[in-house]
Amino acid sequence: MTSQAPVPAADLTFGEAIEKLEAMVSQLEENDTLGLEQALGLYEQGIALARDCQHRLAAAKLRLTEIAVPSMVE
Numbered sequence: 642m643t644s645q646a647p648v649p650a651a652d653l654t655f656g657e658a659i660e661k662l663e664a665m666v667s668q669l670e671e672n673d674t675l676g677l678e679q680a681l682g683l684y685e686q687g688i689a690l691a692r693d694c695q696h697r698l699a700a701a702k703l704r705l706t707e708i709a710v711p712s713m714v715e
Contacts, residue, residue, distance in 0.1 A: 650689065650690055650693035650694075651693075655694065655697055658690055658693060658694050658697075659694060661690060662687055662690045662691055662694065665683055665686060665687040665690070666687065668683060669683055669684065669687070
């Protein structure tokens, strides 16, 4: 396995971040040759990426709410 430097989540589109997260999960589930430190590092990266995706979704939901709800100020 080649070790790659983690790409900052801010440099990824939402779709790319989800794909990367799915690849990390698959790697953790299917790779019996990962050492403990490698697995922990991958898990930590995955958690950080998942949190970033959750924040992006929350921001998008807030934006949609602000767009959909008419302003109360007239």
